[in-house]
Amino acid sequence: MNTSAGDGSPERAEYRRSAGSPRGEARRRELLERVTDDLMVNGLVDFSLRRAARAAGTTHKVLLYYFDGADDLLRQAVPGLRERHIGNAFATAAQGLGGGTLADRVRAMWQHLGEEDAGLRRVLDQLIGLAMYDPVRYAEPGREVSQQYLPALLSICPEDWSDRRRHEVAEMILATLRGFLVERVTSGDTAGVDAGFEALIRALEREEAAGR
Incomplete structure (x- = not known):
């Protein structure tokens, strides 16, 4: 059985479906909050998916289940950062x-x-x-x-x-x-x-x- 998490794999597709559930959305928001906290402390310079994963206490593969890469994560985190603090x-x-x-x-x-x-x-x-x-x-x-x-x-x-x-x-x-x-x-x-x-x-x- 293919258990890879690459794009288009059965496992990734199944996880993507679960990520849209209320529980999955709550998990996505939790990860985003942790990444936003890291941006507040360390700024945008040298931002990467692996750095975001460390800040979120997870792996970069898990982040890829919820976000379409580092740029997508950044696009979602930056506006949320301003909304949260202002x-x-x-x-x-x-x-x-x-x-x-x-x-x-x-x-x-x-x-x-x-x-x-x-x-x-x-x-x-x-x-x-x-x-x-x-x-x-x-x-x-x-x-x-x-x-x-x-x-x-x-x-x-x-x-x-x-x-x-x-x-x-x-x-x-x-x-x-x-x-x-x-x-x-x-x-x-x-x-x-x-x-x-x-x-x-x-x-x-x-x-x-x-x-x-």
Whole structure:
């Protein structure tokens, strides 16, 4: 009887079916949580399936039953990492100002970004750098993490704006804040970043005033 776990084998197919059961899904989530813990401590550099297996307390073959390789595991772990440590706090910071201006809400969001867990910031910073160095492997998870900001950014734009305008402004805020985060890490020029952020705030104030 062939008991190999290679792609397409009877054993692998059977395990794949069991992995979709409630028990199998619980096991998949448990493994993903352990790998996410490892990313928080050791970052993305030199991430591999064998390293993930050690962190999860299992073998790389077991991980292959639940995930389609290291890249699939990484794509699932990185967004989950941000959700687990930030949750809805980012959106809450924006919505907490209620009747505040768009600029007020962006200022609150920027403050929240500065208070993020240091381990999380390191992983996200590494992800941006690795996406430029190796876009084939890292561009998609990097894009997914960035896109997690968009719903919160869209929600703080004035409700009477058109969908197109809200998306344009939200994308501008996202790209600008992301650039500031990279600049803050790579150059250490916090004064320059602060000055740039104030320029963004003035631009948002003008944008909102133009729509009145």
